[in-house]
Amino acid sequence: MDYAITPPAQAYLPIRGSKAVFPIHRIYCVGRNYAAHAIEMGHDPDREPPFFFQKNPDNVVINGADFPYPDKSNDVHFEIEMLVALHKGGRNIALDKAMDCVWGYGVGLDMTRRDLQGECKKMGRPWEIGKAFEQSAPCSELVPATETGHPTSGAVWLDVNGERRQEGDLNQLIWKVPEMISYLSGLFELAPGDIIMSGTPAGVGPTKRGDVMHGHVEGIGDLHCKVV
Numbered sequence: 001m002d003y004a005i006t007p008p009a010q011a012y013l014p015i016r017g018s019k020a021v022f023p024i025h026r027i028y029c030v031g032r033n034y035a036a037h038a039i040e041m042g043h044d045p046d047r048e049p050p051f052f053f054q055k056n057p058d059n060v061v062i063n064g065a066d067f068p069y070p071d072k073s074n075d076v077h078f079e080i081e082m083l084v085a086l087h088k089g090g091r092n093i094a095l096d097k098a099m100d101c102v103w104g105y106g107v108g109l110d111m112t113r114r115d116l117q118g119e120c121k122k123m124g125r126p127w128e129i130g131k132a133f134e135q136s137a138p139c140s141e142l143v144p145a146t147e148t149g150h151p152t153s154g155a156v157w158l159d160v161n162g163e164r165r166q167e168g169d170l171n172q173l174i175w176k177v178p179e180m181i182s183y184l185s186g187l188f189e190l191a192p193g194d195i196i197m198s199g200t201p202a203g204v205g206p207t208k209r210g211d212v213m214h215g216h217v218e219g220i221g222d223l224h225c226k227v228v
């Protein structure tokens, strides 16, 4: 292949305990997947169909690297989430086949320019400017499910400057991992390298430069990131 310009670098995440890395195809994010968070955002937590938005693969920030406070916002929020990494994809994946697609898990932050997202919601516009900006997805190393199993319960929390700000449990996910995969595969063709951010528990809030964030998903790992 003769590229007219230098092809963009492949986005990836490290794998814990391995020299190999996980190449990223797409990043899908589930909205309002914990009832307590739906309520804090002013929505009815009744089980409405899941909805999705995307981040760009190259929005990831490797564990331990800084998150630069982005331009054009004065209200950047943290959202701690479990990551689900796929090594198989397809269309219209049946519920009982969905878990065959899961390669492993991680811990991620869905950083959000809440003020810009709010304007988009009000005006019926797409969410990209609120969600898919540069370095908007700090992520931990991924861990293969062969090591972690497939957790359906376990604490999810975020400390900011040593103070617990978000807290939930994987057993509170409204749409469980196989349901997310099956539903999403009806809308998009899933592929190896896709990552799903599974939604955030309650307690989202604003960050400022100097904040030190420490996220955790029980049985999966830890994510450290400083706002600069």
Ligand code: MN
Pocket: 029, 030, 031, 079, 081, 110, 197, 199, 200
């Ligand atoms: Mn989110």
